[in-house]
Amino acid sequence: MEEPIIQIKGISKKYVIRHENAPYKTFQEAIINAVKAPINLLKNNGREPKKETFWALKDITFDVNRGEVVGIIGRNGAGKTTxxxxxxxxxxxxxxxxxxxxRVASLLEVGTGFHPELTGRENIYLNGAVLGMTKKEIDSKFDEIVKFAEVEKFLDTPVKRYSSGMYVRLAFSVAAHLEPEILLVDEVLSVGDAEFQKKCLGKMKDVSEGGRTVLFVSHNMLSIQNLCTRGILLESGQISMEGSITDVINKYLDLGGEQNGEVCWASPDTAPGDERAHLKAVRVVSEGRVTGVVDISKEFRIEVDYWNLEANGRRHVSIHIHNSMGVCILTSANYPSASLTPDLWYARPYPRGLFRTSCIIPSCFLNDGPHSVSVFINETLSDNIIVIKDILSFSVQDTGMMRKEFTGKWLGAVRPLLDWHTVQLN
Amino acid sequence: MSKNKTDYELVIKPKKGFIPVDFKELYQYRELLYFLSLKEIKIRYKQTALGASWAVLQPFLTMIIFTIVFGRLAKMPSEGIPYPIFSYSGLLLWTYFSNSISTAGNSLVSNEKLVSKIYFPRLLIPTSCTVSGLLDYVIAMSILVIMMVYYNFYPNISIILLPYVILMTFILANGLGYLFSAINVKYRDIRHALPFFIQLLLFLTPVIYPTDIGGAKYSWIFLLNPMSGFISAHRTCILGHTSLDVTGLLVSSVLTIIIFIIGISYFKKTESYFADII
Known part of the structure; x- marks a missing residue:
């Protein structure tokens, strides 16, 4: 078997953080400190006081095979860029x-090496050379680079006169035409307008499909999902998961703390409700797990658990779902005429005990973004037992559904997959 | 894309002890040196009204002031040749040297983005400054040629040593440039100390006055300053007005090699933390 193109064994990186003194408050203090500085240096024998070490990466080990496109995911400060x-x-x-x-080429920032005083043409050569291209390579790709960046008319204008859009377009374009065997890319697709981003993503896709090995860092799960086959999740400098990109993204999205997908009460004494019923829990369940983040292409369940405290009462459960704009996306209830399959407990007298009523929200239905759930439990249509607005929020995550052609924001409250047909009429 | 897949292997691990200069890699990056030097040249006089004439004006105006102050008023001796041509022939090389070490000394810091975001041999950054300065030298040389015609000076056979003198000055400027730029990454004091150092060094170098100014008793002092051998030799091998001080040139050359080795070793030793603390 062929040896892996990248072999990483036990990589750690330590940084020393120096704690600088608090900023000078007055001019006088600044002067005194300036005088003291050389004296202090002698006193401390040249050593700087107060140092703290910090491991940005700790014992990272993994291999990458030729042609793999690996997404590296993690929160800010997890060690991806390091x-x-x-x-x-x-x-x-x-x-x-x-x-x-x-051969490795890295793209850690778009436009590094660009000099504002130089013209577009001069910068293409300089930046190309800095990124590791030979003059011959740049010559042969020059027209392609210019065309991709759409700056034909401004080639001989200093880039400091460019609009910021033109600047990043040109910078990305130079970088996009690199042809190394291993490409390292850090969060560079988030530049330019939507139209150009789409072009960049397309270009990156070509690169990754061209058999090159790519390591890709991004916070944009959509582009990671689109480009990568394998994922590595970094958490405080260590690998916390490695596997298929979908699994790793799911694990990463689960880390979202603020919306953990469940609200619950341990005992009926503290739970909301009246003498007839008390709420126990409301949760979002997707693929068998409680989560605050659901994949747009997967169905999920909203579960409402409650204690019925009064025998022979009737309990009906309904929900409202609002999006982040406060628009009510839907209201639904377990009435037989509102349910695909009738709820067997509808209108039945409830014995005392713990119950769970759940509602399945289909896949490919809600639009991406945050949503909130309101819960109602009532005895009759006009007799509410429990009403809690916005008890729980969850986020629908775009993971690539309907993303083959259009990569911008799908407008609207919902984002269903619909049936489309065209026929020729004449 | 590469045709042969197994011919390339690179190992990255913490470097310890003496770090040799990777000449093979430097050679691979020769085109980048060309582009970086070109950039230095292009941006130096961008958005200036006089453009590259500054390369001439700088030593020329200094020569005029020196001629008035030191030549006319202070009656400085000048090895028996007119003071303007004496001082200009020294200033020409001095300007190259001082501009080179001051731009090279600040080069890593002013190219911070390149250092922290892209890999290439860092040595190229200060080197591009000393290389691009050579163009200014050539431009400013034109004035010396005009002055030589005016004062009726013709070079003799010793002119063949001129390339050697320029090469040694280039090496010295690189050695100091590596040292200062590497120190500058950690201690920004260099930015303040460097102009001061250059100014002091000018007065310890036979640009304004000849090496025999203090008599034979003090001429050994000049041997400690590598630039003095080159300035004198530069003047002699272009103007041919006196015999070449071979000892001075040799001592300067040896000192230059030592300084260069110290500079490049310090640079290589500290290179690994440039991106972390710049």
Whole structure:
């Protein structure tokens, strides 16, 4: 079997954080400190006081095979960029060893090496060379780069006179025409307008499908899902999960703390309700797990658990779902005429005990974004037992459904998959 | 894309001890040196009204002031040649040297983005400054040629040493440029100390006055300053007005090599943390 193109073994990176003194409050203090600085330096024998070490990466080990497109996911400060910086040799690891079996190019920031005083043409050559292209390569790709960036008319204008859109377009375009065997990309697709982003994504897709090995860092799950086959989840400098990109994204989205997908009460004494019934819990369940983040292409369930305290009462459950704009997306209830399959407990006298009523929200239905749930339990249509507005919120995550052609925002309260047909009429 | 898939292997691990210069890699990146130097040249006189004439004006105006102050008023000796051509021939090389070390010394800091976002041999950054300065030298040389015609000076056989003198000055400027730029990454004091250092060094270099100014008793002092050997030799091999001080040139050359080795070693040793603390 062929050896992996990237082998990472036990990579750690330590940073030393120096605590600088509090900023000077007065000019006088600044002067006194300036005088004291050389004296202090002598006193401390040249050592700086107060140092703290911090491991940005700790014992990272994984292999990447030729042609794989790997997404690296993690919150800010998880060590993603540090990892790319070590791989691209910008900074050195403190421990460990990496073997690279191919030419590497890294794209950590769009437009690095651009000089504002130079013209577009001059910057293409300079930036290309900085990124590792030879003059011959740049010559042969020059027209393509210019065309992709749509700056033909401004080639001989200094880039400082460019609009910010033109600037990033040109910068991305140069970088996009790199042809290394290993490409490291850090969060660069978030530039330009929607139209250009789509072009960039398309270009990245070409790159990854062209058999090149790509390591891709982004906070945009949609583009990661689209481009990558494998995912690595970093958490405080360590690998917390490695596997198929879908699994890793799901794990990552689960980390979202603020909406954990469940509200519950341990005992009926503290729970909301009256002498007839008390609420126990409301939760969102997707693929068998309680979650605050649901995949747009997966169906999920809203469960309402409650204690019935009065024998022979009748309990009806209904919900409202609002989106982040406060628009009511739907109201629904377990009435037989409102349910696909009739709820067997509808209008039945309830014995005392714990009950669960749940409602299934179909896949490919809600639009992406945050939503809130309001819960109602009533005895008759006009007799509410429990009314709690916005008891729970959850977020619908775009994971690539309906994203083959259009990559912008789908407008509207819902985002259903519909049937489309065209016929020729003449 | 590469045709042969297994011919390339790169190992990244923490470097310890002596770090040798990777000449093979420097050679691979030679085109980048060209583009970086070109950038330095292009941006130096961008949005200036006089453009590249500054390369001439800088040493030329200094020469006029020196001629009035040191030549006329202070009656400085000048090895028996007219003071303007004496001082200009020194200033020409001095301007190259001082501009080179001051731009090279600040180069890593002013190219912070490149250092922290992209990998390439860092040595190219200060080197591009010393390379691009050579163009200014060539432009400013034109004035010396005009002055030589005016004062009736013709170079003799010793002119063949001129490339050697320029090369050694280039190496010295690189050595100091590496050292200062690397220190500058950690201690920004360099930014303040460097102009001061350059100014002091000018007065310790035979630009304004000849090396025999203090008599034979003090001429050894000049041997400690590598630039003095090059300034004198530069003047002699272009103007041919006196015999070449071979000892001075040799001592300067040896000092230059030592400084260069110190500079490049310090640079290589500290290179690994540039991106972390710049």
């Amino acid at each position: 990892l790319l910086k070590i791989l691209s040799r910008i900074t050195e690891p403190t421990e460990g060893k990496i073997t690279l079996r191919g």
